[in-house]
Amino acid sequence: MGTVNLDAHALTHVDPAHAKVVLVDWMLGNHCNFACDYCPTNLHDGSIDWISLGDATRFLAQLHAHYVEGLGRNLWLQLTGGEPTQYPRFFDLCASAQSLGIKVAVISNGSRTARFWEKAASVLSSAILTYHDLQVDHARFIETLRILEAAGVPVHVNVTAHPDRFENIMASAEDILAQSVAATLTVKPLRIGFGTELYPYSDAQMARLAARPRRVARNGDEVRKKAAWDFQRGLMLRWLSDGTTEKVRANDLILAGENHWRSFRCQAGLESLRVKADGTVYRAVCGSGGCLGRIGEDSLDLPVVPVTCDRDSCACVSDILITKMPPLSRST
């Protein structure tokens, strides 16, 4: 049994439409063509077989029946990994999702060929490209970004900032912003082993991370509006004790250590799902509420009510971007 965190505040979406979306963060295996030094081996060593297309399409049908037909929600897949674009049936999976009206996004290292991205641009509703400084081919990354932008796919770029290579990474981030017309960009602090503890950043580095690079105004205004309109969750509203609200970014809450909602009623499982590389399904990355079953199994038990948070920290951005309300017994 946890205690109520009296310093925590309710968190809701700035755009109420996002509360109707179930973002399915789906680790499509652990195969990857990169081997980043900060990435745990089991996230990229290919030790887990790819899911069969049959199990994947059965899962999509289950999601559609439960969330769209049952709860009147909208579904977004966020395919991640490993590197999801390495999945041999990538385009078949996207086609199955599209046939059910399910939108598809990827989190990718952006390293596939131009031909791949030209085809992907026709099936993706958005893309998050992650810039991994030691492995990336910078020119190819920019080429991928430009192909997606030219096709009108909203793109967000995450640049992972290892503290030992900070200045070079910040320079790369500035160059990416300069070369794109519409992408949004975050320089992300890294957590050790992708756990809850941040790498040891200096105070000056923390200040730079909080300030984040800004695009110089140029000819991308129309494209930028389109990107912001249809893009996935970003800003949240934090409800303060005097009844006022403030807009907050998940990244900033992590940097400030204000990411704790133990005992709150969290919409994880209703606004989000997490599928691990082994096919097990959870409400969110945090695992709160336990395992719901496995892809392809009839016994998969998808939620209809919120979960009470039992975690000390809400450690990752996608988990923070979920509605969290105070416990019912709490007087405010």
Ligand code: SF4
């Ligand atoms: S690209 Fe992603 S999955 Fe691949 S090694 Fe790097 S961090 Fe790990």
Ligand code: SF4
């Ligand atoms: S996503 Fe998980 S850790 Fe974060 S508030 Fe919800 S239940 Fe807690």
